[in-house]
Amino acid sequence: MRRSFTLSMLLPVAIAAFALLWLLWNFLPLSLPLKWLITLMGLAVAAGVLRSVWGRFATSASASETLxxxxxxxxxxxxxxxxxxxxxxxxxxxxxxxxxxxxxxxxxxxxxxxxxxxxxxxxxxxxxxxxxxxxxxxxxxxxxxxxxxxxxxxxxxxxxxxxxxxxxxxxxxxxxxxxxxxxxxxxxxxxxxxxxxxxxxxxxxxxxxxxxxxxxxxxxxxxxxxxxxxxxxxxxxxxxxxxxxxxxxxxxxxxxxxxxxxxxxxxxxxxxxxxxxxxxxxxxxxxxxxxxxxxxxxxxxxxxxGRTARRVTGILLFCMLVAIACSVLNNRALIERTGMALQRWYAIPAESLAVRAAALSDLQQDALLLERWHRQGEPLRYGLGFYSGPRLWLTLQQAIDSYVPPSKQTPVAAPKIVRLDSMSLFDTGKSDLKASSTRMLVNSLVGIKARPGWLIVVSGHTDSTGSAQLNQTLSLQRAQAVRDWMRDTGDVPESCFAVQGYGADRPLESNDTPAGRAANRRVEISLVPQADACRMPDTTLSASQDDADEHLETE
Missing domain, CATH: 3.40.50 (Rossmann fold)
Known part of the structure; x- marks a missing residue:
């Protein structure tokens, strides 16, 4: 009798409840507390119905089985x-x-x-x-x-x-x-x-x-x-x-x-x-x-x-039709929202820089959201075959690509990375600069100048010979030695530097050959933009100054 009750009542109620919850949580535009409230009330009603039906089912089961x-x-x-x-x-x-x-x-x-x-x-x-x-x-x-x-x-x-x-x-x-x-x-x-x-x-x-x-x-x-x-x-x-x-x-x-x-x-x-x-x-x-x-x-x-199967089928059909209608409405709202953002973007005059920047940010956020949905799958409320995200993403991207930023100042090109051969600066396994390395450092670091808003990054690298811990320590000590020379020679504040030791973790070439190991033993110096970096003492920057005039050079 329990198996009969499960097949005739419990299973249909479970299927109907799952379909209604699927519709509620994936398609209906309701707040999260309201969805939880409706879910709990529905489960309580379903439990009450099953409890009352079980009593009638148990009393009538014997008669039908006898028949x-x-x-x-x-x-x-x-x-x-x-x-x-x-x-x-x-x-x-x-x-x-x-x-x-x-x-x-x-x-x-x-x-x-x-x-x-x-x-x-x-x-x-x-x-x-x-x-x-x-x-x-x-x-x-x-x-x-x-x-x-x-x-x-x-x-x-x-x-x-x-x-x-x-x-x-x-x-x-x-x-x-x-x-x-x-x-x-x-x-x-x-x-x-x-x-x-x-x-x-x-x-x-x-x-x-x-x-x-x-x-x-x-x-x-x-x-x-x-x-x-x-x-x-x-x-x-x-x-x-x-x-x-x-x-x-x-x-x-x-x-x-x-x-x-x-x-x-x-x-x-x-x-x-x-x-x-x-x-x-x-x-x-x-x-x-x-x-x-x-x-x-x-x-x-x-x-x-029988009647129960027809009712469950009716509930499933109702849920599917409502889900399709909600998906159509959700996609229409997405298209209208994107269309309004595009109309606003094209209607802003070119001289309204602040307004265009805010509108561009909105377009970029919408494009990033659509791109994430393309990679991970769109939400179910937009699915069921009505999702038009790829077409909207392409339209947004075309609008974003059409933006030309105002050119009020000529940017100063950042210097390239300067690579110094460690064997020319240090003895094997040492971190003290050779006496003969001063001329090489002066000639190599002509383009590296301290300036506000730029951070001088000094990183040391070794080959894979020896233990990883010793290599990391040696590479850091060598980078600190070069930093100390640049600080003392050019009278540059220590806040302008960032020192890193990578050991053998970032090779340029394979460590399997002598030439590759020689290329990997190096010290790299580069400039990285960073707000409030390398602020000189008693120096106040003017907001109207160009980047070319804002840096402080040290000889």
Whole structure:
């Protein structure tokens, strides 16, 4: 029972809840606290629904399992109407090799049985059909009889809403008159079944002695069923559509005639016939069942789902449609926002430098965001096939590339990196400058001048010979030695320098050859722009000075 509950209720609720949460968290433009509030409320409601459904499910599971336990393959016919005692006796179910009949005593029981089967065994619901039996000899009020047929038709219409398809309906009618076999009409095919259940053709039956005289009574019985029973079933109204039975079974001679019954009045009015009241035949209405099962067999099929499946499908379809609509709206908003930024950019005059700089920053931020989405994937709220980010990014980039910065001053080109051979400056494994290195330093560092806003970076490098720790320490000490010489010789403040030792981590060439190792043993000196770097004592910079006049040279 727990497995049935999981498949029929818990799994559909979980799927529906996941779809709604997917829609809420990915597409709906709501604030984060509101999303959490809606999520918690939805989970609480779902838990309450499952708790209440579990109680009803547990009480009704045994009934549905009993109904479909040990049944033969084939149609499961729910029989309701008159004459059920003769058909079933004291047993609620009659089985045969090709199907089974189940006694239903009221419309409420019919609805309850069908709902239980659809809820607990939806795969078996395709075997269900309904058989309506009537005894016109025991009916005195035609209006009441027709009202009962309408109630049954309305119930079958509501059951079709539960299952998604109308249950096949067959009609069985037993009337008083000359004893005849069962006539089962299914479409254009009519079969006859005698008291022992043997089938025969209409022609063979008519040739038997005395049977030809029963034809008028049989025709009147068919007319009665067509104008009273079938007419009321097939006539639609505002509450339910019409129902067309798949088969009609008739038999005469199996019911006692009442002088004021509906069948007696029909015979008197339309056929000028009357049969004397007699004791009904002892044969119960059983021999027609095998032909009935044969007529219902093509309508028997395996199904899955039911009302719950349709509801879950509806929720999934609703979530998908809302997600598509939100994706369209989100992409439209993205296009409009980008278009407004571009219009603002092109509308700013060239002389409005501050405004153009702010607008350019906005364009660059939008372009960077679109570029990140291109690399990492766009958010789901823009997805589902409507994302137009690549086209927008290209348009933004074209606008950014069209920007020409104002040229009010000529920038001063930074000197190239100066590389000094360590072996020309130091002895092997030492960090003290050679006496002969002064001239080389003076000639090499002509382009390196201290200036405000520029940092003199001195970095030392070694080859891969020896341990990494010793190489890093030696490279740092050599860079400090060059820094100290430049500081002392040029009277440059120490704040203008940055000293780094990389050891063998940044080789220029391979350390596998002597020439490569010689090239890697070096000291590099370069200028790097840095705000407030190399500020000379007692020096105040003027905002109107050009870069070419702002630097302080030291000899």
């Amino acid at each position: 479909l336990t040990d049944l033969p393959d084939g149609p499961v016919v729910l029989v309701m109407g008159k004459g059920l005692d003769a058909l079933f006796g004291d047993k609620p179910v009659r089985k045969s090799a090709t199907g089974s009949l189940h006694r239903i005593d009221s419309l409420a029981s019919l609805r309850e049985s069908v709902e239980q089967i659809w809820q607990h065994a939806p795969g078996q619901a395709g075997r269900l059909s309904v058989l309506f039996t009537c005894l016109p000899d025991q009916i005195n009020d035609e209006g009441e009889f027709r009202a009962g047929i309408r109630s049954m038709r309305q119930l079958l219409g509501s059951l079709a809403e539960i299952s998604g398809a109308a249950l096949p309906l067959t009609v069985q009618c037993q009337l008083s008159g000359p004893t005849t076999p069962w006539f089962l009409n299914c479409g254009d095919i009519t079969t006859l079944t005698d008291d022992e259940g043997n089938q025969q053709s209409i022609d063979d039956w008519q040739r038997q002695a005395g049977n030809i005289g029963h034809i008028p009574a049989i025709r009147q019985a068919a007319a009665f069923a067509r104008h009273v029973i079938l007419d009321e079933l097939q006539k639609p109204d505002r509450l339910s559509p019409g129902i067309h039975p798949v088969a009609l079974s008739l038999r005469l001679g199996a019911a006692a005639l009442s002088q004021d019954s509906l069948w007696s009045e029909w015979l008197t009015r339309y056929a000028v016939m009357r049969y004397r009241t007699s004791i009904p035949d002892t044969m119960p209405a059983r021999s027609f069942t095998e032909p009935l099962f044969a007529a219902l067999a093509p309508l028997t099929f395996a199904v899955q789902g």
